[in-house]
Amino acid sequence: MKKGLTIFLLFFSVSVFAKNQRDTVRVLFVGNSYVYYNNLAQMIGLITDSMDTKIICRKSTVGGANLGEHWNGLRGLQSKEIIANSKFDIVVVQDNSMWPIQHKDSLFYFGQLFCNYIKSSGAKPYLYSTWAREKTPETQSQISEAYESLAKDAGATVVPVGDSWALARQKNASMNLFHTDGSHPSSLGTFLIALSFIKKITGTLPKKYATVYNYFDRDGETFRIMQLTNEEIQFCVAVVNEIVQ
Incomplete structure (x- = not known):
């Protein structure tokens, strides 16, 4: 009887443990300030804490970097080694x-090199299709088309962040996605970016969201990286569900 009970409890424990396990996806961002502004990598991790799939992010970035600098290891970058x-x-x-817009040939050349290199490492290449600057929204089609063309040639997946931004601006211009410089994302912009990546990678979005997102420093102290309203959250969710498939 005891032996049977022990086997049952062991089976039950293993079953519960397996049920509670979550899939994890490990992601590296190779980019620049459009990645590290407002802690995008950490935000993706925090938002997916409530999901069946947890996305764990790492980044290789320096402000204003282009893919040629990443490929050639300039400015202290070690993206290929990572x-x-x-x-x-x-x-x-x-x-x-x-x-x-200005150096499309460079994007295609180094983008293709990176996509091949990524695939040879066993990972999947994704392209972060960014947004037009606040004062030049008409350039969005050029940006999106460039990344889509590269993705087709290189066998990569596009995350259409710029298209999400364009739709958000069209739907509600009062939802400010931009930092005061008109280029980098505001906190709301970063939240929209994070949701775009989460939807593209996992195929879905969380059912519940926090309005305050905190992170821990090395000493275990918490610090706030973002605070949003429910209206802002639901607006971003609706936009991403419409754009990202």
């Missing part, structure tokens, strides 16, 4: 925000 020496499921590449 890809080669780590195990990622997805590597996201993002060029300088102006390169799809």
Whole structure:
């Protein structure tokens, strides 16, 4: 009887443990300030804490970096070494925000090199299709088309963040996605970016959201990285569900 009970309890414990396990997706962002502004990597992790799939992010960034600098290891960047020496499921590449408009050939050349390199490491290449600057919304089509063309040629997946931004601006211009410089994201903009990546990677979005997101420093102290209203959250959710498939 005791032996049977022990086996049952062991089976029950293993079953409960397995049920409570979550899938994890390890993601590396190769980019610039459009990644590290407002702690995008940490926000993605925090938002997916409530989901069946947890996204764990790492980043290789420096302000204003382009893919050529990443590829050639300039400005202290070690993106290729990080890809080669780590195990990622997805590597996201993002060029300088102006390169799809001003230096498209460079985007295509180094983007193709990175996509091939990422695939050779066993990861999947994703492209971070960024947004038009606040004063030049008409350039969004150029940016989106450049990344979509690269994705088609390189066998990569596009995350259409810029299209999410364009729709958000069209639906409600009072929802301010921009930092005061008219280029970088506000906290709300970063939240929209995070949801775009989460939807593209997992195929879904969380059912519940916090309005305050805190993170822990190395000493275990919490600090706030974002605070949103329910209206802002639901607005972003609706936009992403419409754009990201």
